Amino acid sequence: MNVLVTGATGTVGAHVVDGLRYAPDAAVTAASRDPVTARERLDCATVGFDFTDPTTYRDAFAEIDALLLVRPPALSRVRRDIIPALSAAVGAGVEFVVFLSVIGADRNPLVPHARIESWIADSGLETTFLRASFFMQNLSTTHREEIRDGRLAVPAGDGKTSFVDARDVADVAVRALREGITGAYDLTGPDALSYAEVCAVLSATLEREVEYTDPSLPRFLVSRYRLEGDLAKAGVMAAIYTTARLGLAARVTDDVRSLLGRPPTDFRAFVRDNRTVWT
Numbered sequence: 001m002n003v004l005v006t007g008a009t010g011t012v013g014a015h016v017v018d019g020l021r022y023a024p025d026a027a028v029t030a031a032s033r034d035p036v037t038a039r040e041r042l043d044c045a046t047v048g049f050d051f052t053d054p055t056t057y058r059d060a061f062a063e064i065d066a067l068l069l070v071r072p073p074a075l076s077r078v079r080r081d082i083i084p085a086l087s088a089a090v091g092a093g094v095e096f097v098v099f100l101s102v103i104g105a106d107r108n109p110l111v112p113h114a115r116i117e118s119w120i121a122d123s124g125l126e127t128t129f130l131r132a133s134f135f136m137q138n139l140s141t142t143h144r145e146e147i148r149d150g151r152l153a154v155p156a157g158d159g160k161t162s163f164v165d166a167r168d169v170a171d172v173a174v175r176a177l178r179e180g181i182t183g184a185y186d187l188t189g190p191d192a193l194s195y196a197e198v199c200a201v202l203s204a205t206l207e208r209e210v211e212y213t214d215p216s217l218p219r220f221l222v223s224r225y226r227l228e229g230d231l232a233k234a235g236v237m238a239a240i241y242t243t244a245r246l247g248l249a250a251r252v253t254d255d256v257r258s259l260l261g262r263p264p265t266d267f268r269a270f271v272r273d274n275r276t277v278w279t
């Protein structure tokens with residue numbers, strides 16, 4: 001089976017490539033806008049691919065049986081930016097798509113993932129929807145600097161989040177791709193934590209104070225915009241943390257355990273594994 005991994009240099013995709021690289025039953029190709037750098041980094045076959053550049057589709061989908069579909073976070077106009085590539089994949093003979101979706105996509109038509117799921121469901125493809133909760137890795141990437149500086153500034157109040165380790169999501173994707181598991185799954189960690197609890201775990205493991213500041217929404221928007229200069233991204237982050245504040249991100253499921261036959265990674269273990277990131 002030939003598998004194309006989109007988002008192969010990203011949070012989940014890179015672990016999926018790792019999981020498939022030596023699989024005897026799958027040949028993996030990593031898709032990237034910069035296939036040369038990706039080959040050096042991932043040590044596997046790569047191909048140039050850009051969702052927004054149709055001239056890259058033919059080579060990327062040639063001989064491909066199965067696809068890990070990762071929507072780049074910056075591409076929200078699904079009909080314009082994602083569907084043309086998916087149509088090309090179907091035309092090229094791809095039969096199976098494992099889509100990295102987001103928890104709640106089945107109940108919230110406003111998220112781009114819902115529109116992608118709906119297109120795929122109507123396409124005749126064999127599909128798996130992996131509806132993932134909020135990645136633990138957001139704390140070791142997006143929020144790394146501020147945690148290093150001793151604080152975490154997100155407007156989530158006392159709301160809890162069922163953080164999932166992206167490596168567990170990748171392990172599920174690998175299993176789905178190798179074994180042709182179809183269906184829709186809600187992937188969460190083993191429990192839901194408030195950001196005060198997150199900071200308590202960080203403080204205890206890093207052996208120094210990490211303060212949860214819980215800023216107001218306007219204050220959060222202004223500071224994220226100052227930091228990254230991207231108002232749309234700041235808006236998406238504000239929406240995600242508001243969902244948590246309202247208590248809508250706390251649902252815990254058993255899907256990781258039932259698909260992997262082991263419990264999902266606990267947040268404390270994640271922090272222990274990654275402690276050098278924040279020191």
Ligand SMILES: NC(=O)c1ccc[n+]([C@@H]2O[C@H](COP(=O)([O-])OP(=O)(O)OC[C@H]3O[C@@H](n4cnc5c(N)ncnc54)[C@H](OP(=O)(O)O)[C@@H]3O)[C@@H](O)[C@H]2O)c1
Nearest residue numbers: 007008009010011032033050051071072102132133134135
């Ligand atoms: N972060 C979370 O907590 C979370 C939770 C649930 C679901 N999700 C969903 O998971 C998906 C991935 O999110 P992420 O934050 O983990 O991002 P990510 O996968 O780390 O995103 C970056 C990836 O997108 C690729 N990419 C960017 N623009 C591209 C383009 N025009 N064409 C092709 N590839 C492109 C990049 O590849 P190159 O630079 O190599 O081209 C890179 O591999 C998103 O749809 C997100 O909504 C995220």
